[in-house]
Amino acid sequence: MSFRNNAYATVWEVTPKTATITxxxxxxxxxxxxxxxxxxxxxxxxxxxxxxxxxxxLSLKKEDRIKLLDVAVTSKYDKEQNKTYTNFNVFDFELATKGDSVQTPKNSSPEKEVDSGEVEAEDLPF
Structure with missing residues (x-):
């Protein structure tokens, strides 16, 4: 899915930094x-x-699944160190529910029940 809006991600580690950055x-x-x-x-x-x-x-735990709602990638070039820094930022996300998964089985459509094709006499209109 890559790092983009509406992608699903797995959380592996969470570290608090400041009141506005985790x-x-x-x-x-x-x-x-x-x-x-x-x-x-x-x-x-x-x-x-x-x-x-x-x-x-901060409430996320290891192996939680989230849906990334609003993300951005920024880069900054440091001329003194001759290095480019890339930052991956998340502004909004939600926990993925069990039904929200990119790993749904291929044959997950419900099977339709098929009857024998015989019509009951009481169901006939005449």
Missing amino acids: SARISTSRKDKETDKYETDFSGFVSFLGTAAASKA
Whole structure:
């Protein structure tokens, strides 16, 4: 799914920084259509920014699943160190419910019940 809005992520570690910043290590994955296996496509540290997001992130536990609602990626070049810093920021998210998962089984559609095709005499209109 990658790091983007409406992607699902797994939380691995949460660290409080300030009242408005909580750091966490998360990962996202996507399903390889050829192998039918999940491959990690993003893994790294993100900052939950803002009072609401930072405090809500403090309640997250290892292996919690979240849906990223509002995210942004920024980069800053430090001329003195000749280095570019990339920041992954989360401004809003929600806990993923059990039904909200990218790992739903392929054959998850409900089976329709089929009768024998025989019509009962009492159901006939004449």
